[in-house]
Amino acid sequence: MKTLEIPTFECETGNYHTFCPISCVAWLYQKIEDSFFLVVGTKTRGYFLQSAPGVMIFAEPRYAMAESEEGDISAQLNDQKELERICVRIKNDRNPSVIIWIGTCTxxxxxxxxxxxAPKLEKQLGIPIVVARANGLDHAFTQGEDTVLAATTHRCPEYNHRPTNQHGEDVAKHLAVDVAPSNNLFGEKNKSNRCNLVLFGSLPSSVASQLNLESRRQSVSVSGWLPSQKYTELPALGEGVYVCxxxxxxxxxxTTPMRRRKCRLVGAxxxxxxxxTRAWIEKICSVFGVKPEGLEExxxxxxxxxxxxxxxxxxxSVFFMGDNLLEISLARFLIRCGMVVYEVGIPYMDRRYQAAELLLxxxxxxxxxxxxxxxVEKPDNYSQVQxxxxxxxxxxxxxxxxxxxxEARDIDTKWSVEFTFAQIHGxxxxxxxxELVTRPLRRRSDSILGCRSLSRQTAGV
Structure with a gap:
């Protein structure tokens, strides 16, 4: 088959045929340890979180539903008073560092x-309240996390790239030669800039530590993560900070740190x-003027x-129907493993943010x-099956x-949601x-071998 040099993009009329984006509660509550998530919606949303990710079993102390009843929907009740009643109870029972409201389709x-x-109750209760929209009308499965992190970005402290002494005086006035910008961005005078890297994305602590170690091997230290394990330890953002x-x-x-906080995005x-992982580290090193060592080996x-x-x-061969927006990265990885990818369905495609991934x-x-x-963006499932x-x-x-x-059509499948919850980074x-990719293939192979063995035994009888 002929290798195409330029990727071709198509868009079909399919809706977001994906998992519900409020699923982000299932992994974000584990990452932000001092948080409390309040999902605002009907009982249906509570049933979903209870039965699908199983959040109510493992996260009962830091998860709740603000259930909308007929009175809420018909505007007979005061939304502020109802939410105030629930949040007061949350504060008295749990006293979290932050309450995150997850808005649903309702x-x-x-x-x-x-x-x-939210601002009125935040002032009244003295607890930060972050509002994140995670409804399935506007967002695909994993974009629930995107809305939470984008909202949290506004709460990050301001990064002061002009150092001050113990008296609060601007050191730059006295030591301009040490802190003034230089044409040689990565020279010895500006060596401290190498620490102004904030990574964003919710990963298990063990995986985040691995990526921190990978970058530290190249003399690039990570100054913080968004989200952090503690809401009170959010990384500082501002001019002079790189985010990746x-x-x-x-x-x-x-886009939020760039537009609102004047950060610079590392497009990797x-x-x-x-x-x-190698391409990710190489890109970060190139931004900070560091020559990577030992990556190829x-x-x-x-x-x-x-x-x-x-x-x-x-x-x-493999076919991606589209669900969690990890499809492009997984397709690239599986092609490097020797597979043929026929089609990559993806619910939403931001070509600017994924430009480096598409090039790779x-x-x-x-x-x-x-x-x-x-x-294929927003693929039509019926057409995909054909x-x-x-x-x-x-x-x-x-x-x-x-x-x-x-499976009934004799096509082996793997749930895309498993890649979302599994540790696949690094x-x-x-x-x-x-292991996730090969499991259904190995199951089919074992089934074929078992049938052959059984037929031999039957023939021997």
Whole structure:
């Protein structure tokens, strides 16, 4: 097949056929340890969080539903008084450092003014209240996290790039030679600039530590993460601070520090797979004028350690239906592993934020001599099933709603939601990502071997 040099983008008329974006509560409550999440919506949303991510079982102390009843919907009750009653109880019972309101489809339909109510209650209670819209009308699955982090960005302290002494005096007035901007941005005089890097994206602490270590090996220290483990430890943002994302679904979080806080965005591929992690670190190093060392050897070593998985998937084909906005990064990683990606369905595509990832995808296809996959934004699921029927991929990565129908059509599937909750970032976690990909393929292989063995036994009888 001919390798396409330039990616082609299509947009169909499908809606967001994805998991509900309020699912972000399931992983954000674990990351922000002193927070309390209040989901504002109907009982249906509570049932979803209880049955799907299981949040009520594990996070009961820091999660609650502000249930909208008929009186709320018909405007017979005062929204502010009802939310005040719940938040007062939260403060008395839990006393969190921050209360995060998650707006659902219900709040959008009845036009509930959460942004107007929050400042009044925040002043009254003395607890920060962050409002994040995570309704399925406007957002895809993982964009719930994007809205929470973008809202939290406004609460980050201001970064002061002009140092002061113990008396509060501006040191720059006395030591201009040490702190004044220089044409040599990365010279010895400005060496402290290397620490002004904030990474954004919610990852387990162990994975975040791995990425911190990867950058520290190259003499680039991470000054903070958004979100931080404690709300009271949010990183300082402002002019002179560089921000870099670890997930492709955080486009709103990427633009907010630039527009509101004058930060500079590091446009890098995302650290998924050994290839993506290396490209991510190289881009950060280039911004800070650091020459990376040992990355190629480290990447090659990890690829050698993945040889058992690569034998299973090399030459296999995969089809992404589109669900969690990780599709481009995962497709690039699987092409580097030797797979053929027929189509990448994605609910929403910010080409500026994912520009570096798309460029790496293009280079990966050329390097591996694989065709450039078709990229379809807001795909129509019916049309996708028809295309899969014609292409007959070995594996389909899809939302849970379509897994069983595809399995009935003899197409192996993997739930895309599993990649959202699994630890797949960084070079070390590439095995976990490939474990998810190869499991259905190995299951089919074992099934075929079992049938052959049974037929031999039957023939012997």
């Amino acid at each position: 709040t959008e339909i009845i036009k509930m003014d959460l942004e107007g109510i 994302g670890v997930n492709p679904f955080l486009s709103r979080t990427a 591929p995302f650290p998924i797979g050994p290839d993506g 480290r990447e090659n070593q990890i690829w050698r350690n993945l040889s058992d998985y690569l034998e299973i998937i090399t030459g296999k 995808l293009q280079h990966t296809c050329k390097e591996m001599k694989k065709p450039m996959p078709r990229i 295309r899969m029927h014609e292409l007959q991929p070995d594996l389909a990565i899809t939302g849970m709603a379509h897994a069983n129908p595809l 070079s070390i976690n590439a095995r976990d990502a490939l």
